[in-house]
Amino acid sequence: MKRRAFISLLGGAAAAWPLAVRAQQTERVRRIGIIQPASSDDAEYQIRVGALLQELQQLGWIIGRNIRIETRWTKFDPEESRKYAAELVALAPDAIVATGISTVGPLLQLTRTVPIVFPAASDPVAAGLVENLARPGGNATGFLSFEYSLSGKWPELLRQVAPSVRRAAVLRDPANPSAIAQFGVIQAAASSVGLEVFPVNLRDTAGIERALATLAGSRDGGLIVTSPGRVNHIIKLAAQYKLPAVCPYREMITDGGLISYGPDLVDQYRRAAGYVDRILKGEKPADLPVQAPTKYDLVINLKTAKTLGLEVPPTLLARADEVIE
Numbered sequence: 001m002k003r004r005a006f007i008s009l010l011g012g013a014a015a016a017w018p019l020a021v022r023a024q025q026t027e028r029v030r031r032i033g034i035i036q037p038a039s040s041d042d043a044e045y046q047i048r049v050g051a052l053l054q055e056l057q058q059l060g061w062i063i064g065r066n067i068r069i070e071t072r073w074t075k076f077d078p079e080e081s082r083k084y085a086a087e088l089v090a091l092a093p094d095a096i097v098a099t100g101i102s103t104v105g106p107l108l109q110l111t112r113t114v115p116i117v118f119p120a121a122s123d124p125v126a127a128g129l130v131e132n133l134a135r136p137g138g139n140a141t142g143f144l145s146f147e148y149s150l151s152g153k154w155p156e157l158l159r160q161v162a163p164s165v166r167r168a169a170v171l172r173d174p175a176n177p178s179a180i181a182q183f184g185v186i187q188a189a190a191s192s193v194g195l196e197v198f199p200v201n202l203r204d205t206a207g208i209e210r211a212l213a214t215l216a217g218s219r220d221g222g223l224i225v226t227s228p229g230r231v232n233h234i235i236k237l238a239a240q241y242k243l244p245a246v247c248p249y250r251e252m253i254t255d256g257g258l259i260s261y262g263p264d265l266v267d268q269y270r271r272a273a274g275y276v277d278r279i280l281k282g283e284k285p286a287d288l289p290v291q292a293p294t295k296y297d298l299v300i301n302l303k304t305a306k307t308l309g310l311e312v313p314p315t316l317l318a319r320a321d322e323v324i325e
C-alpha cells in the first residue's frame with residue numbers, strides 16, 4: 001500500500017554546501033519559527049515538518065544558508081503553548097509556522113505583526129484567527145484542517161465498516177469554536193444512516209471511560225473521534241472495550257484505530273511552505289486567502305478490523321488510499 005517516505009528534518013543541509021560556495025553567500029539569513037502541538041518524538045508530526053522543510057528547500061530556502069529554524073513542541077499542553085509562543089515571538093522571526101488553534105491563538109495574543117502560517121486549523125474565522133477566508137486581514141493565514149461537510153462522512157463510514165453499530169460517542173474538544181457546529185453536521189448525517197450519536201468532552205477522562213464502558217456493554221456501540229488531542233489514550237480505550245473507532249487523521253489509525261478519513265496533512269505542510277516562501281519574498285498574510293484541503297486520504301487498519309471481528313467490505317477497501325495490515 002502506498003505510503004510517502006520523507007527525509008529527516010534536513011538539519012544537515014548546510015553541511016552539504018561546499019565551503020567556497022558558502023563563503024560567497026551574502027544573503028540575509030531569515031529566521032523561521034515552527035511550533036507544533038505534539039511532542040518532538042511524534043513520528044507523524046516529524047514527517048509533516050520534514051515535508052515543510054523539504055518543500056522550502058525546493059523553493060530555495062536552505063537551512064544554514066539563508067534560513068534558520070527555531071522549533072518548539074507543546075505536547076498538547078496549553079501552558080507549553082503559551083510559553084513557547086512567547087519564546088518564538090521574542091526572537092522576532094520573519095515568519096512562524098503554527099498548527100492548530102491551540103498554537104496560533106497564543107501567538108496572536110502576543111503579536112499582530114509577525115507573519116503566521118497555519119498548515120491546519122479548524123474554522124479559523126470562528127476562532128478569531130482571521131477576519132474571513134478570502135482576505136484574512138491580519139498577520140495570520142494558512143489552510144483549513146477540514147470542511148464541515150467532511151464530518152458527515154464519519155458516521156457513514158462507521159456504519160459501512162461496522163453495520164451492527166447503532167450508537168456512537170463523538171469525542172470533541174469543547175474549547176474548539178467549531179465543535180458545536182461540527183457535532184450538528186455529524187448528528188444530521190448519523191440520523192440519515194440509522195446511527196444515534198452523543199457528545200463526550202475530550203478533556204473529561206472519567207467521562208470518556210464511562211461513556212466507552214457503557215457503549216461496550218450495549219454491544220452496538222462505536223466511536224467517532226474529531227480531535228487529535230490525547231488520541232493514544234482514547235485509541236487504547238477503544239481497543240480495550242472493542243469499539244470500532246472512526247477518526248479524521250492517519251496517525252490515529254496507525255495507533256490502532258479502525259478507519260480514518262480526512263485531509264492529507266503532509267500535503268498541507270508542503271503547501272504551507274509555499275505561503276512561507278511568498279511571505280519571505282514580500283507578500284502579506286492579510287492578502288493570502290485561507291485555503292481548503294485539496295487531498296483527502298481514506299486509511300483502514302485491517303489488523304484492528306480482524307481484532308474486532310469485522311470484515312471490511314471490498315468496495316471500501318478498493319476506495320482506500322492506504323490499508324494497514
